[in-house]
Amino acid sequence: METFNATDVKRDFGEMLLKVQKAPVAINKNGKPVAVMLSSSDYQYLEALHNQWLKTEIQKGIDDIAAGNVIDGKAVFAALRKQVEDGAI
Structure with a gap:
């Protein structure tokens, strides 16, 4: 480039x-x-890729919810807090 x-x-x-x-x-x-x-065509192509990626990620989330693969929000924040305290993040 x-x-x-x-x-x-x-x-x-x-x-x-x-x-x-x-x-x-x-x-x-x-x-x-x-x-x-x-170019406009390159931009449109990137937008289409991005939109497809978003749709895929949303579907993964919906599939996880349907399969019961969910975590309580308090548990997520507690795990994150522990990682920060342990210096992992």
Whole structure:
């Protein structure tokens, strides 16, 4: 992935729009990565992947509930607290 500084992207925005049709473009500001420009079709693909992942995770949760694989909220917080106290987290 090509990387450009924000000033160059601003100055050559039309050229950047052409570049992102072929591959995403990373944008740095003050030498640090701040954004990635990508084509609309790439963005739609990522959104579809993300939505599918969310649906899968929700279904896993529903399946766990249906199978009785649930834990009381107080027990979860107690386990987390113990991990923090033991230095595991």
